[in-house]
Amino acid sequence: MGEAPELSAQERAGKAFPVSWDQFHRDCRALTWRLNEVGPFHAVIAITRGGLVPAAIVARELGVRIIDTVCIASYDHTKQGDLQVLKGISEAAMKLGGGTGKGLLIVDDLVDTGKTGKLVREMLPEAHFATVYAKPKGRPLVDTFITEVSQDTWIFFPWDTALSFQPPLRDGAA
Numbered sequence: 001m002g003e004a005p006e007l008s009a010q011e012r013a014g015k016a017f018p019v020s021w022d023q024f025h026r027d028c029r030a031l032t033w034r035l036n037e038v039g040p041f042h043a044v045i046a047i048t049r050g051g052l053v054p055a056a057i058v059a060r061e062l063g064v065r066i067i068d069t070v071c072i073a074s075y076d077h078t079k080q081g082d083l084q085v086l087k088g089i090s091e092a093a094m095k096l097g098g099g100t101g102k103g104l105l106i107v108d109d110l111v112d113t114g115k116t117g118k119l120v121r122e123m124l125p126e127a128h129f130a131t132v133y134a135k136p137k138g139r140p141l142v143d144t145f146i147t148e149v150s151q152d153t154w155i156f157f158p159w160d161t162a163l164s165f166q167p168p169l170r171d172g173a174a
């Protein structure tokens, strides 16, 4: 008998939490309300790629025009591998944060295990770290977030999904 195939993080999660563009926009605005009391910020650092959309919305609301990226790859669709820093924080943004990240706002869509957030926090220890969603393992790393979901939930973002037909419940839909 062959070995059972390894489950992806999404399969292990079990519960699905689909987020629409509308909901995501509302949650980003709610995040900005909280951040407005913490700032002002010199610049926003988006953790790509998931942090790009919330970073654009938050920066627009906060009136911040300097946006930098830190490009990190970890999940290949739904499996987490080793973290790879594909592009670090720019020298200009580092300078704005005085070398420690003071006055900088790091934005990502979510924290899950917290591995990605931990790596970026090490680069900018004094920056403020905000995410829209947080799972319990990663939550202690985040300074400000909007919605907590359980560790066994997989969040589906609007840029990764499309509308599709769902069979009626009585025909066996979950």
Ligand SMILES: O=P(O)(O)OC[C@H]1O[C@H](OP(=O)(O)OP(=O)(O)O)[C@H](O)[C@@H]1O
Residues within 6 Å of the ligand: 047, 048, 049, 050, 051, 072, 073, 074, 075, 076, 077, 080, 108, 109, 110, 111, 112, 113, 114, 115, 116, 117, 138
């Ligand atoms: O807390 P962790 O367990 O580290 O997971 C959180 C990270 O995982 C996702 O990014 P992903 O690596 O899938 O890349 P993407 O943003 O390019 O989709 C998400 O956008 C976070 O950055």
Ligand SMILES: Nc1nc2[nH]cnc2c(=O)[nH]1
Residues within 6 Å of the ligand: 075, 110, 111, 112, 153, 154, 155, 156, 157, 160
């Ligand atoms: N889309 C998505 N990416 C993730 N990366 C780590 N956790 C998640 C999640 O719940 N949803």
Ligand SMILES: [Mg+2]
Residues within 6 Å of the ligand: 047, 048, 049, 050, 051, 108, 116
């Ligand atoms: Mg990401």
